[in-house]
Amino acid sequence: xxxxxxxxxxxxxxxxxxxxxxxxxxxxxxxxxxxxxxxxxxxxxxxxxxxxxxxxxxxxxxxxxxxxxxxxxxxxxxxxxxxxxxxxxxxxxxxxxxxxxxxxxxxxxxxxxxxxxxxxxxxxx
Amino acid sequence: xxxxxxxxxxxxxxxxxxxxxxxxxxxxxxxxxxxxxxxxxxxxxxxxxxxxxxxxxxxxxxxxxxxxxxxxxxxxxxxxxxxxxxxxxxxxxxxxxxxxxxxxxxxxxxxxxxxxxxxxxxxxxxxxxxxxxxxxxxxxxxxxxxxxxxxxxxxxxxxxxxxxxxxxxxxxxxxxxxxxxxxxxxxxxxxxxxxxxxxxxxxxxxxxxxxxxxxxxxxxxxxxxxxxxxxxxxxxxxxxxxxxxxxxxxxxxxxxxxxxxxxxxxxxxxxxxxxxxxxxxxxxxxxxxxxxxxxxxxxxxxxxxxxxxxxxxxxxxxxxxxxxxxxxxxxxxxxxxxxxxxxxxxxxxxxxxxxxxxxxxxxxxxxxxxxxxxxxxxxxxxxxxxxxxxxxxxxxxxxxxxxxxxxxxxxxxxxxxxxxxxxxxxxxxxxxxxxxxxxxxxxxxxxxxxxxxxxxxxxxxxxxxxxxxxxxxxxxxxxxxxxxxxxxxxxxxxxxxxxxxxxxxxxxxxxxxxxxxxxxxxxxxxxxxxxxxxxxxxxxxxxxxxxxxxxxxxxxxxxxxxxxxxxxxxxxxxxxxxxxxxxxxxxxxxxxxxxxxxxxxxxxxxxxxxxxxxxxxxxxxxxxxxxxxxxxxxxxxxxxxxxxxxxxxxxxxxxxxxxxxxxxxxxxxxxxxxxxxxxxxxxxxxxxxxxxxxxxxxxxxxxxxxxxxxxxxxxxxxxxxxxxxxxxxxxxxxxxxxxxxxxxxxxxxxxxxxxxxxxxxxxxxxxxxxxxxxxxxxxxxxxxxxxxxxxxxxxxxx
Numbered sequence: 001x002x003x004x005x006x007x008x009x010x011x012x013x014x015x016x017x018x019x020x021x022x023x024x025x026x027x028x029x030x031x032x033x034x035x036x037x038x039x040x041x042x043x044x045x046x047x048x049x050x051x052x053x054x055x056x057x058x059x060x061x062x063x064x065x066x067x068x069x070x071x072x073x074x075x076x077x078x079x080x081x082x083x084x085x086x087x088x089x090x091x092x093x094x095x096x097x098x099x100x101x102x103x104x105x106x107x108x109x110x111x112x113x114x115x116x117x118x119x120x121x122x123x124x125x
Numbered sequence: 126x127x128x129x130x131x132x133x134x135x136x137x138x139x140x141x142x143x144x145x146x147x148x149x150x151x152x153x154x155x156x157x158x159x160x161x162x163x164x165x166x167x168x169x170x171x172x173x174x175x176x177x178x179x180x181x182x183x184x185x186x187x188x189x190x191x192x193x194x195x196x197x198x199x200x201x202x203x204x205x206x207x208x209x210x211x212x213x214x215x216x217x218x219x220x221x222x223x224x225x226x227x228x229x230x231x232x233x234x235x236x237x238x239x240x241x242x243x244x245x246x247x248x249x250x251x252x253x254x255x256x257x258x259x260x261x262x263x264x265x266x267x268x269x270x271x272x273x274x275x276x277x278x279x280x281x282x283x284x285x286x287x288x289x290x291x292x293x294x295x296x297x298x299x300x301x302x303x304x305x306x307x308x309x310x311x312x313x314x315x316x317x318x319x320x321x322x323x324x325x326x327x328x329x330x331x332x333x334x335x336x337x338x339x340x341x342x343x344x345x346x347x348x349x350x351x352x353x354x355x356x357x358x359x360x361x362x363x364x365x366x367x368x369x370x371x372x373x374x375x376x377x378x379x380x381x382x383x384x385x386x387x388x389x390x391x392x393x394x395x396x397x398x399x400x401x402x403x404x405x406x407x408x409x410x411x412x413x414x415x416x417x418x419x420x421x422x423x424x425x426x427x428x429x430x431x432x433x434x435x436x437x438x439x440x441x442x443x444x445x446x447x448x449x450x451x452x453x454x455x456x457x458x459x460x461x462x463x464x465x466x467x468x469x470x471x472x473x474x475x476x477x478x479x480x481x482x483x484x485x486x487x488x489x490x491x492x493x494x495x496x497x498x499x500x501x502x503x504x505x506x507x508x509x510x511x512x513x514x515x516x517x518x519x520x521x522x523x524x525x526x527x528x529x530x531x532x533x534x535x536x537x538x539x540x541x542x543x544x545x546x547x548x549x550x551x552x553x554x555x556x557x558x559x560x561x562x563x564x565x566x567x568x569x570x571x572x573x574x575x576x577x578x579x580x581x582x583x584x585x586x587x588x589x590x591x592x593x594x595x596x597x598x599x600x601x602x603x604x605x606x607x608x609x610x611x612x613x614x615x616x617x618x619x620x621x622x623x624x625x626x627x628x629x630x631x632x633x634x635x636x637x638x639x640x641x642x643x644x645x646x647x648x649x650x651x652x653x654x655x656x657x658x659x660x661x662x663x664x665x666x667x668x669x670x671x672x673x674x675x676x677x678x679x680x681x682x683x684x685x686x687x688x689x690x691x692x693x694x695x696x697x698x699x700x701x702x703x704x705x706x707x708x709x710x711x712x713x714x715x716x717x718x719x720x721x722x723x724x725x726x727x728x729x730x731x732x733x734x735x736x737x738x739x740x741x742x743x744x745x746x747x748x749x750x751x752x753x754x755x756x757x758x759x760x761x762x763x764x765x766x767x768x769x770x771x772x773x774x775x776x777x778x779x780x781x782x783x784x785x786x787x788x789x790x791x792x793x794x795x796x797x798x799x800x801x802x803x804x805x806x807x808x809x810x811x812x813x814x815x816x817x818x819x820x821x822x823x824x825x826x827x828x829x830x831x832x833x834x835x836x837x838x839x840x841x842x843x844x845x846x847x848x849x850x851x852x853x854x855x856x857x858x859x860x861x862x863x864x865x866x867x868x869x870x871x872x873x874x875x876x877x878x879x880x881x882x883x884x885x886x887x888x889x890x891x892x893x894x895x896x897x898x899x900x901x902x903x904x905x906x907x908x909x910x911x912x913x914x915x916x917x918x919x920x921x922x923x
Contacts, residue, residue, distance in 0.1 A: 026668050027708060031568040035480040035529070042668070096437060097484040102533045104570060 008114040013040075013085045015094055016113040020079040021104040032103050033083045037090020043082040082113055137176050140169060144180045148194035150448065155194070156364045163201035170209055178209075178216050185217065189235040190430040190445075193242060193288075197361040200246025204365075204372035210248050214240075214375050226383045230392050234281055235430075240377065241285035244292055246362045247369045251296040253377035254289070258282045258304055260381050265311045271923055272315060273391035276338055278382060279311055283338075284426075286345050287419050291353035305349070312342050318920035321913075322881060323396045325470045328514040332399040332416065340397045341422060348419040356453050357423040393921055398467035400507055401459050411454035424455060428464040432485075436477055443488040458500040461489065466504060469526060470519040473885035473921075479522055483529040490534075501530070509543060512554040517878035518885065520558060521768055528565030536566060536578045547582050552766055552871035560586045561768050567591070568708045591706035595662045607655045610634055614659045618674075624681045631656050648691030656685060657698040661713070665703070668712055675716055682722045692727035693734065700731075707769040714773050718780055725842050728777045733849035738765045738876075765853075766875040774846070775886055781839050782890050788832040795820040795828055840894050843887075847902050850880045851911055858908050868910075877914065884918040895919065 017029065026042050033039050085091040099110040147162050148155060166177055184195050203210025221236040240257070243249045261278040264270070282304065293301040317336055321327075324334050335343070348355060362369060403413045414420035428446065435442035446461050468475050469482045490497045508515070508523055515523070531538060546555035563586060567575050572590045579587065596602060597611040614630050636649040656678075664674035675682065686692040696714065703709045717723045731737070764770045802819040820828075854877060861868035884891055891898070903915035 025571075028569055028571075030668060030712065031708065032529075035483075035525075036478065044669070093478060093480065097439060097478070097480040101484050101487055101529075105535060 005114065009112045011088060012112050012114055013088050013091045014113040015083045015085075015091055015110045016080065017083055018080045018109040018111070019106055020081060020108065021106045022079050024079060024104045024106070026081075028103060029081060029083065032098055032101075032108070033094055036085075036094035036098055038086050039083060040086050041084045043084075044079070083110075133172075136169070137173060140166070140173060140177060141180050144177075144184060144198075145188070147198065148191045155361055159194070159197055159201060159361060160365075163198060163205060166198075166202055167205045167209075170206060174209070174212070178213055181213060182216055182220055185220075185239045186232045186235055188434055189238075190427055190434060192235065192239055193358060193360055193362065196239060196242040196246050196248075197365065199243065200248050200362055200369050200372070201365060203246070203248045203375075204368050207373050210372070211375050214243070214249065214377065218378055218380060222380065222383075228389050228391070230277055231433075234284065237281045238285045238288060241289040244289060244374075245360065247372045247374055250374045250376055251293060252300075253375075255293070255297055255300045255304070257377055257380045258285075260379065262304065262307050262311075264382050265307065267385070270385045271391065273394065273922055274385055274389070275311065276315070276394060277391050279308055280338060280341065283308060283341050283345055286353075287348060287355050287423055288358060290345075290348060294349075294353050305345075308342065312338065316920065316923070318917055319394055320396055322885065322917035322921065323394065323472045325396070325398055325472070325516055325519045326511060326514045327516070328511075332402060334399065335397045335416070337395045337397055340417070343417045344419045344422050347417055355419050355423065357420045357427075359450055359452060391922075393473065395471065398470060399463070400466060400504065400511075401463050405503070405507075406456045406459055410456045410458075413456055413459055420455075424460050425464055425467075428461055429468070432464070432468070433476075436481060439481065439485045439488050442485055443492050446489065447493055458493070458496055462486075462500050462504050466508070469522055470516075472516070472518060473888050475522070479525055480529070483526050483533075486526075486530060487533045498534075505530075506542070509555065509558070512558055515554065516881075517875060518882045520554065521561075521771075524558060524561045524565055524768065528562050528569060531562075531566055532569040536570070536574065538578070540579050540583060544580065544582055547585065550871060551585070552875070554871075556586060557766065557871075557875075559583070560588070564588045564707060564769070589705040591709070593662055593665045593702050594705060595658060595702060597658065606637075607634060607651055610655050611659050614655065615663065618660065618663055624678050627656070627678060628681050628684070646690065647688040648686065648694055650694045653685050653691060653694045654698040654701075656681065657695055658702045661699060661702055665706075665709075668709070671709070671713060672716055675713075675720060675722070679720055679722065682717075686722060689724065689727050689730065692723040693731045695723060696728065696731040697734075697736065700736075707767070711769055711772055711776070715776060715780075718777060725777050725781045725838070726845055728773065729842055729845045729849070732770055732774050733846075733853065736764075737770060738849075738853050765879075766872060771879055771882070774883075778842065778846070778883070778887055778890075781835075781842050782887065785832070785835045785839050785890075788828070788835050792825065792828045792832050795825050799825060839890065840897065843891060843894055844897070844902070846883060847880075847898060850876075850883070851902060851907060854880070854911050855908055858910065877910065880911070881914050881918075884914065888918070888921070891918075892922065 015033075017033075020029070026044050029042055029044075030039060033042075083094065085094070095110055095112070098108065100107060102108065143162055143165065147158055151158055170177065181195065181199065184191070188195070199210065199213055202213070217236060217240065221233060221240070224230075224233045224236065237257075240249065241254055244251050244254050261282050264278040265275045267275065290301070315338070317339075320336050326334055397416075399416055401413055402416070406413055414424065427449065431445050431449070432442060435445055447457070449457055451457065465482055465486060468477070469479060475482070486501055490501060505527065512520060543555070543559065546553070546559045549556040551557070551560070563575050563579065563583075566578075567588050572588065575587055597605060597608050602608050610631060614627060617627055617630055631652050634649065634652040634655055636646070637651055638646040638649070660674050660678055661671060664671035682695070686695045695717075699713055699717075700710060703713070714723070714728060718725065718728065798818065799820055799822075854873075857873055857876075858868050861870075898915065899919075903912055905912070
């Protein structure tokens with residue numbers, strides 16, 4: 001129900017991270033978000049528009065030099081991922097201080113997430 | 126969104142909003158707003174008195190930057206309704222007594238200041254404030270108390286003086302002089318051993334780094350010399366002088382400081398951080414007050430209070446900082462930047478996480494693009510220029526912040542102006558700083574980007590490409606023992622073998638230690654190396670791949686590294702494979718600790734092993750510096766000076782501390798639940814449907830056993846760390862003495878300040894073991910340079 005959903009969000013330790021560059025790696029996300037607290041898990045997401053499974057796509061694409069892909073429309077390559085913390089407090093710090101700052105020249109947007117479930121990496125909302 | 130409910134809730138909300146927002150930017154003057162609000166409150170008093178009192182009292186501590194606005198409001202209310210004024214004072218005094226009891230000294234400080242300012246608004250009689258101050262200063266005469274206790278009470282009195290000094294000098298001159306004489310005597314007899322350990326810079330050039338109480342005392346003396354005239358505090362009550370003068374005043378009840386007890390934690394002393402003076406500021410934007418001018422203190426206080434009030438909302442925080450009401454022309458940008466860096470560099474720890482400062486500075490730059498970025502850049506240049514005498518902990522935070530800042534501004538920086546670092550020894554502070562910044566920047570971006578952003582002559586300082594170095598696939602690997610097994614294992618893992626199958630492949634790898642010594646060493650280094658390097662090499666595609674590999678083969682790893690030596694061997698294998706990918710080493714060790722494949726003490730022992738720590742640089746003093754920079758990869762200095770090693774160390778200690786905390790909490794909660802159940806039984810409230818979750822005595826005992834075990838593990842970890850520090854530093858000092866060379870090398874500075882960092886970063890935990898440390902480790906026969914670090918730490922709370 002709606003109430004349950006709200007409660008989940010209120011206690012969630014998981015953030016949805018949007019507007020990442022397609023080239024941004026798990027390592028980079030970790031480096032930024034670990035500054036807010038102890039990161040439990042990062043789940044790399046999918047291309048929002050193409051809905052192709054990124055797990056493969058991503059790894060394959062990284063074989064090309066960055067410059068080649070930057071030449072095409074960068075907004076097309078828009079990656080989203082999920083960052084989960086151990087504690088609510090750390091997740092709140094990420095919402096407060098990492099949200100809206102840059103990673104890989106993109107302004108990162110974070111939002112509360114009720115928690116990752118299998119299959120969720122195939123697009124959101 | 127409007128709350129449902131009665132009309133009174135609406136009115137209460139409206140009152141709260143009116144009171145909390147007074148003093149913000151508005152179309153009408155502050156005076157008319159205050160006058161209007163006082164009338165509203167007066168008329169609502171009969172029905173909402175408690176609510177109004179509570180909100181006003183909350184404003185005292187939650188919005189300390191608007192102190193004089195609220196004292197004026199209370200003054201106006203008191204003039205209209207004497208009883209209301211009395212009740213407010215009573216409530217505030219009650220709150221003050223409470224926070225003094227519970228050691229909430231920061232809240233206590235603003236309450237004291239508020240009470241003091243109330244004499245300016247004719248709410249409190251001056252004589253009773255003097256009485257309160259007298260009883261505060263009596264603390265300085267107490268025996269057997271830590272200095273931090275008397276320091277706080279003296280500080281509370283002194284820091285109220287800018288608000289109230291003038292009024293007291295007019296009304297109670299003799300008493301005020303007596304107070305100040307007492308303070309002067311106290312200031313003169315204080316010990317200041319702690320200062321060395323809290324300084325950001327060891328040098329007083331170009332700006333003296335003063336002890337906080339000394340500095341405030343000097344500022345107050347200057348204020349007194351200027352007849353208590355200051356030019357910073359907005360005093361809205363002056364406009365209401367006529368009304369307020371007619372008001373009746375209250376007498377403060379006696380406020381006696383609660384006596385000292387062992388659980389009381391007083392604020393630690395600080396050293397005042399100063400990086401700018403008036404010569405750093407371009408003409409026309411105002412003048413930075415001198416370091417001993419009271420205006421400097423008041424500006425710093427005000428900025429700090431805004432940060433405190435709004436630190437949860439960085440955008441609001443930036444906006445409030447930049448719209449600060451100023452009485453005279455001051456280069457506010459410079460002051461804000463100085464205060465932000467003073468907090469970021471504060472020892473032992475900054476008040477907030479460093480990401481807060483980073484994101485706030487980005488916000489300030491965005492909000493005021495015409496001048497803020499320049500001031501931040503100028504500050505960065507200055508910090509860089511003063512790296513030679515900067516404390517290692519602060520250099521580390523500087524690196525961390527600057528990399529983040531650069532990553533928010535496309536890594537644009539005038540690196541050319543820093544080319545002096547390329548002329549330095551690679552371990553020199555500037556060269557090291559740039560190397561570490563580039564490493565951190567690389568973590569936020571990627572290797573090629575680093576190559577592109579820095580000029581060619583920075584090449585020697587660039588990080589190596591973070592790729593695994595897998596010796597079993599390199600040329601000549603055929604002759605290595607284990608290569609054949611590695612290839613079998615690789616095939617098996619890639620075709621998704623089970624952990625058991627993997628284990629059977631490495632089962633027969635011979636143990637080189639056994640062959641040599643003919644006895645069982647408890648671990649097989651070759652088997653560990655073969656398995657760990659193969660597994661992690663296959664998983665090296667990303668963190669997730671590595672984590673998946675560790676979790677799938679968790680049991681194999683545990684079986685291979687049962688003993689501590691085995692665990693250290695595992696860490697060495699990991700390090701050898703990933704030594705060019707520091708971030709990966711950090712997260713992998715974190716994972717190994719969390720999955721309990723390795724113990725904290727194994728990590729500590731590994732960090733202090735010869736491979737990581739030994740100082741080879743002092744043997745190489747003869748090398749030509751420039752030549753050495755170009756020989757980056759040939760120079761054999763060990764990891765002790767690399768920041769990521771200490772990142773691992775501190776995160777290991779933190780993990781240990783968290784575990785102890787968690788177990789402690791469990792025991793406390795279980796005991797509470799059990800006691801509550803007992804109480805219910807005693808009071809005859811025990812019903813049949815008693816909750817099931819009341820822990821039994823046995824369960825609590827088991828929890829206590831676990832806690833005790835964790836605590837002894839924690840103590841052991843600290844003992845290992847300190848013992849190893851003492852050994853490597855003593856070795857170095859002895860070697861230098863026998864060579865007749867200067868002990869104070871770059872290596873020495875980096876390492877001894879890391880020792881200091883362990884004390885400071887984990888001071889609450891270390892402090893618990895201080896007696897053991899004193900009797901077992903930091904005894905009088907160790908070198909004075911090492912002993913001093915310990916003594917300075919002890920002085921922090923003495």
